[in-house]
Amino acid sequence: MSRIGVFVCHCGENISRTVDVERVAGEAAQLPGVAYSCDYKYMCSDPGQNLLKKALAEHNLDGVLVAACSPRMHEKTFRKAAQSAGLNPYLCDMGNIREHCSWVHEDREAATAKASDIVKLMVERVKRGKALAPITVPVTKRALVIGGGIAGIQAALDIADAGKEVILVEREPSIGGHMAQLSETFPTLDCSQCIMTPKMVDVANHPNITLYTYAEIEKVDGYIGNFQVTIRRKARSVVEDKCTGCGVCTSKCPKKKIPNEFDQNLGMRSAIYVPFPQAVPNTPVIDRENCTMFQSGKCGVCAKVCGPQAIDYEQQDTLVVEAVGAVVVATGFKLYSIDRKPEESPIKGYGEFGYGLIPDVIDGLTFERLASASGPTGGKILRPSDGKEPRQVVFIQCVGSRAREKGISYCSKICCMYTAKHTMLYRHKVHDGQAYVFYMDARTPGKGYDEFWRRAVEVEDAVYIRGMVSRLYQRDGKIVVMGSDTLVGVQVEIEADLVVLATAVQAQDGADLLAQKLGISYDKYNFYSEAHAKLKPVECATAGIYLAGACQGPKDIPDTVSQASAAAAKVITLFSKDQLERDPVVAKVNEKYCVGCLQCKKVCPYGAVEEKEIRDRQGNLVKVVANVNAGVCGGCGTCQATCPSKSVELDGYTDEQIMAMIEAL
Amino acid sequence: MKNKLMHLSNETINLDFVNKVEKLSGSSVRRCMQCGKCSAGCPMATFMEHPPNRIVRLLQLGQGKRILAGRSIWYCASCETCTTRCPNTVNLAAIMDALRKLSWDADGPSKESYVQLANRLFIENIRTYGRQYEMRLGAVFNLRSGRLLKDFLLGPKLISRGKLKVFHQKNRNLDEIEAIFSRIEEMRKKGEAL
């Protein structure tokens, strides 16, 4: 016979106002198996907890039910108290007579009856509870960082500086990401390359960082502390160990007129190329689609001129498997492209801005390349169509953003600031040029941000026009901008030489596919979801995976770096333990009854169920049964509900417990 | 004019005008963020086609012509509420003064003839008599504005209470007054003052 203790809480008056707590305690005492019951003003208070501990010892209780608030509130509190008095914490449960009873019912009689029922049900559950021990899993103290932009670089450096190994995987031939493309950065206007390249070099030289560029994540298995990651290293056609980065191949390559993606297709590159001079690693890659050798088999110039013989036309993709304990996802963003009619984009077209058919209508990132000292124009602002210096430049904000029906509903966050920066850069380079900005709101929260914007208006003479642009069209070598100034209430027309669109920040292409590989969730715009918008902004709901930078939502550099360091701190915290403890609510297979149908394996969302062969002493196969990996099991219990022979059971929610509760109805 | 399409270019943005306004008023127009607080508190805003904030907005866009084409600036009562409350210390009252001055100099495409007439008579009186001569001010105003019967009944009441003096006040400094007026005119002619 069990010896259960029932403790009914008044919660001040929160419960006792509508529930007759004394009666509930009195009725509980009559329940079979209840050895002790009482009521108390505040069970969660120190004296309340002491009361519980004392009763445990004095009455030799083997189970505890606290009828009080929601277990989501205080289950931990009471389990801890029970544990300190020597009871297994999983033998302590709570009956929710506040949120589910006293607060939602007015009728005292009915509420009291319901509270008694709740106690009766829960007592049945406690009676059949099992003592459980927390599960421990080992931690592999290596981290995987996906994405080599500023977010990935920062996270990798922070983790590596803490003495942990890091695998950094980057899809492009060089790390650096978008930040490497920028000219100068707000709000201080320091040159992006100048602050970025030292960090890139640090990554390359760090003894704790293994860098895989031109590589992608193929597969992710395992769970927190124990991931196995398969990485596809795309064939570079250049052997990294042999290449010295001398650059002869790129200069001798006969095919030189390929638009350079890094320069937003404004500049040209060869078929064998490094995307930009400061690239890390400084190892070229052959663009096979544009290489004559790969297309027609006739050329081979690069191989001939390469002194160290690093060119390998036969190179194949290779797969590398790495074991890591934590993953930082830092895959960044892309800008909504204005180049073509969008097909599978949530943005339903901006044909009024020309669909990319007007050469002097460019996006913000292209303007960055124009303004960059290392860009295709050497830092001169020249319009793409005729290479002339534009006298009047119109900037249009919120292209795609904040357009719930036609584009995306969110604010892209960085455009107000970078547009203000663009007007300044333009004014610094073209002193008598005039910048106009069409905007809906100037959103500049951030340290020194509003001051920066006002400087653009008040000192650098940018004319800000509150209103949007209806249409752009070409006339006599100019772009006619049809806009409005809602502050005055008039239509505005400007003949611009160059138009720069602040297009929406979107999730990277393939962000959803990567999320599926990682088992993390994402929103309808494919931005990755954090576990809690406020209190867990870096963690994914999937344990052991963390987010950094714009892959989680539009972010500027300071925010990105902060989040990257936060993700790194989370990883380092995880790595500070040798073993991870986790809730023991997991499924267990009763091998005696299991017939090995493996229905459970099919339904398990975690892939926690494996086949297990049972052999006799001679090694003959007796039968195949299911086996649950406790480290992977999430504890949902779907297997148990599915199992036809009822031979898998979820600790804490056994059929016996639930049936007993139903019987007690 | 008010709703006419606005072409913006280096040619149509009259920064010269804006600079004059900024110089005369000693206040920046660019500092304005268009929060609208000036218009919110303006006792005269309901009488204006361009409320105060829009006047500043038009200045920011170098559209002095549009401002002077309307009469809004002549409805400003110089109560200084806008200036007092502006979160960015745009001295709108001074900007209004400057705009009226520029309109006055251009011999007023801004047509609030009654207000202008009253101002003109007031200043004329100072030049002639050194002090205000309310009887003449009222009488000439009514005569010139063609509103002969305006405040017709008030006159006798005021005269009987000694509030309206039939004769002007005496002043021995009349030459000095005239000298000040003509020196200012001289300075302007020479371009020494705006």
Added chain:
Amino acid sequence: MTPKKLKNYSYYPGCSLHASGREYDISTRALFKALNIGLKEVPDWFCCGATPAHNVDELLSLSLCAKNLVLAEEVEGDLAVACAACFSRLKTTQHHLKVDDEKRAQVEKAIAGPATIAKPVKHILEILVRDLGLAKLEESVKKPLFGLKVACYYGCLLTRPPEVPELDDCEDPSIMEDLLRALGAEPVSWSHRMECCGANFTLSRPDVVLHLSDAILRSAQAAGADCVMVACPLCHGNLDIRQEAIENRSQEKYDLPIFYITQLAALAMGVDDDKLGFDSVIVDPRPMLMDKELI
């Protein structure tokens, strides 16, 4: 032998105080006499230019005021000003000439001589509440204005813009109320203490004045005031002379006497009501004062 004065002030009355606002001048002189404070008018002062001048010609406005300040140097003592508009113009001129060297140079050229701006320009309120002090004022009261509920109307120019008059807080002044309490009266709390009355539109656009002044009288009446106290002859004109027209326009009966600060102060000092120019105003305050047994 005349008794020695407590203090001596030079005095700039301004045009209105010699004409439509004569009772302000009369009562100011009576009050100062009663308080044994010397008041000597600046000889041959001329118009400050008021709003019309600065509205269209700031340089003229500054020059006129600067010249007046030079003239004031001839008389001993801080410059006392009663009219809020003159006070504002003179203070503004001092302010501009102090902070703007270019304007100062232009003004000095216009008046053909150095602009002297050192002499403190003081509004009557300032002299009563600060120079004399509330304690001394309270001592001197002979006939306290018990039971008189007064709406203190500051208008625009007494406190605005904040850096110029330096008289009181520009959004929540209390100097008038402090004065009235010292006189034994009861200032009411009301909403339109600092709203514009329409000012000099009285000549060009009386309709505007009626619209704005109506709101002021309405608010004062709603707050339970027996009368309104003002510091500016233009405000007085708009609220007093045009009160009948306002009443006709809004079909409301206000019948609110409009007092100058000095009229009420002098009354409390025991000056005979015959000597305060009550016969000059349109809304006769005497029935109300008699009703309250104050005269």
Added chain:
Amino acid sequence: MHSAEKKHDFEPKVVAFVCTWCTYAGADLAGTSRMQYPPNVRVLKFPCTGRIDPVFILRAFQKGADGVLVSGCHPGDCHYMAGNFHARRRFAAFRVLLGFVGVDLNRLQFSWVSAAEGGKWVEVVTELTERVRAMGPMREFKELEQEEQWSATLTTPELQQAYESI
């Protein structure tokens, strides 16, 4: 809002099987928001709707429930990624079976209530309670339970007697 003052002739017994992450939390929110609903419902907490075996529902009807509610996270929001999808498929099949054996399907309700939907919880519970109240007590399964008693154990004197009389 439900008024507790109303007295009814029949107070139905409603059992709710809910998942701990969404619906249980949603019911908590209804509590913290002090919403009111009929006190007839008894809540049984599960980690996930995927854990809920249809047998539980049958058993609940047998043990006197007049209505049963199964509620979990919205599709796609499952804390365990896919548990609620399995539950959805399972219950779609199970409903047909229940209908086949003659249970009025109005007594059984499935719904999705998220942790943020305190109001929806109140709506769902109130609606089900009132619907079942109108339908009256559920007798069929209780009789079945008695039959089971007959055939299984001989604990009651009547049974013993009947057995011996054979």
